[in-house]
Amino acid sequence: MSINLDLIDLVIIFGTMQGLFFAIVILSSKFFRTNANIFLGLSLIIIVLINVQTLFLKSSIYINCPRLRLFEDIELVLLFPVTLYFYYKASLNFDNRLNPKHLLLFLPFVISLLANLYVGGDVYFDWYSIEDRSWMPVFFGVEFYFSFVFNISLLVIEYFLIFRRKVTPNRLLEGNMKWVKIFYGFHVVLTIIWIVIVTLESLSQKDFSYIIWILINILFYWIGYKGILKFRLAKNRYEIRKVVEEKQQEKSLKPEGSSPQSSVNHYFTQMIRLFEEENIYRNPNLSRADIAERLGISVGYLSQIINEQSDKNIPDYLNYYRVEEVKKMLLDPDFDQYSLLAIGFEAGFNSKTAFYTAFKKETGTTPANFKKEFRIV
Numbered sequence: 001m002s003i004n005l006d007l008i009d010l011v012i013i014f015g016t017m018q019g020l021f022f023a024i025v026i027l028s029s030k031f032f033r034t035n036a037n038i039f040l041g042l043s044l045i046i047i048v049l050i051n052v053q054t055l056f057l058k059s060s061i062y063i064n065c066p067r068l069r070l071f072e073d074i075e076l077v078l079l080f081p082v083t084l085y086f087y088y089k090a091s092l093n094f095d096n097r098l099n100p101k102h103l104l105l106f107l108p109f110v111i112s113l114l115a116n117l118y119v120g121g122d123v124y125f126d127w128y129s130i131e132d133r134s135w136m137p138v139f140f141g142v143e144f145y146f147s148f149v150f151n152i153s154l155l156v157i158e159y160f161l162i163f164r165r166k167v168t169p170n171r172l173l174e175g176n177m178k179w180v181k182i183f184y185g186f187h188v189v190l191t192i193i194w195i196v197i198v199t200l201e202s203l204s205q206k207d208f209s210y211i212i213w214i215l216i217n218i219l220f221y222w223i224g225y226k227g228i229l230k231f232r233l234a235k236n237r238y239e240i241r242k243v244v245e246e247k248q249q250e251k252s253l254k255p256e257g258s259s260p261q262s263s264v265n266h267y268f269t270q271m272i273r274l275f276e277e278e279n280i281y282r283n284p285n286l287s288r289a290d291i292a293e294r295l296g297i298s299v300g301y302l303s304q305i306i307n308e309q310s311d312k313n314i315p316d317y318l319n320y321y322r323v324e325e326v327k328k329m330l331l332d333p334d335f336d337q338y339s340l341l342a343i344g345f346e347a348g349f350n351s352k353t354a355f356y357t358a359f360k361k362e363t364g365t366t367p368a369n370f371k372k373e374f375r376i377v
Helices: 007-028 035-058 066-073 080-091 102-123 135-163 171-204 209-246 266-277 288-295 299-309 314-330 340-346 352-363 367-374
Strands: none
Touching: 007 035, 007 209, 035 066, 035 080, 035 209, 066 102, 080 102, 080 135, 080 171, 102 135, 135 171, 171 209, 266 288, 266 299, 266 314, 288 299, 314 340, 314 352, 314 367, 340 352, 340 367, 352 367
16 A cells, blocks of 8 residues: 655645644643534544545555545535534524534435445445445435535525624624634635535546645644634633632722712612622623623613712723732732733633723733833832
8 A cells, every 4th residue: 555645745644633633632621611612623623534535535545445435435525514503603602502403404414424324335345235226326416516505505604693693792702703704714715615626626637636635734724823822821711710719809809989888879889799799890791781680670770870879880890890800910920820811801801902901091001011010029
């Protein structure tokens, strides 16, 4: 058995190995353990298997091991768009449970898999003999063209999920929207080029698959690069959370003029207690409606109370407490090993821009400068 590999093949194989490694990290690491990342990891593994199918075609492995040809017949292009659909869906903070209706998206792949296994039992393994084969050309012809229609249809659905949503995205996930949109754009380009290449190959009888290989591995390298950054951030946030949980708060955080007085509204006092004792500001999704619900009053009444009792509004209070928590961590040596962004996210900010803008508004300087200026060495 021989495999003829050139430089491009070696680069692609290395990229495929990186894709597999990163998929395993995503699926096994506690720092990446989210529903969205599970589907991303599964999607990467499927891409790796598609690459392996292509690599086997370039080698003589099917000549020496003809039974392995059954692996080539498995239409993973009917599975890959489904796992990516669930990745997009979970990334946008929809209901992450698999609705029985959504499970129907796996049906084309299951039908294709069963049909290919049935045919393979005869053609590759001689387990039995299929007498009537007249249906095969029709079935596999439909399977071939349906794979294009299926991929395009899911891309259209995903477009409306990502770009035409009527519901405002979860604030925690706003920072991920750029990543999701770029990833989707790459997915669209990859699908279009795949269709074009298959069409050209059928017309010219030439092999253009290396173009898809290169694009897929660019995706692997990109995900690997972004993944390293996201992994570091996720790891930092996980460890910061543990340190914060272990530390005892020596004194509560109180904005100016918020000390309870006899004239202070009871609900206003309760709101301050939620900030100071329950640290609800750490929730990046926290809204005025959430606070009102915790207090058992209407949103309108909450706004009225705040207007009467303070010159701050809800965003001001949230940013104040978040910035105060960041300041405490910046001045604490136990947090020196963690990135500024991870500290900001753990305090409740949902994006780098929101973090730096709020911090500079409250302190007049950046987090890094604040640390240098006020840190006692």
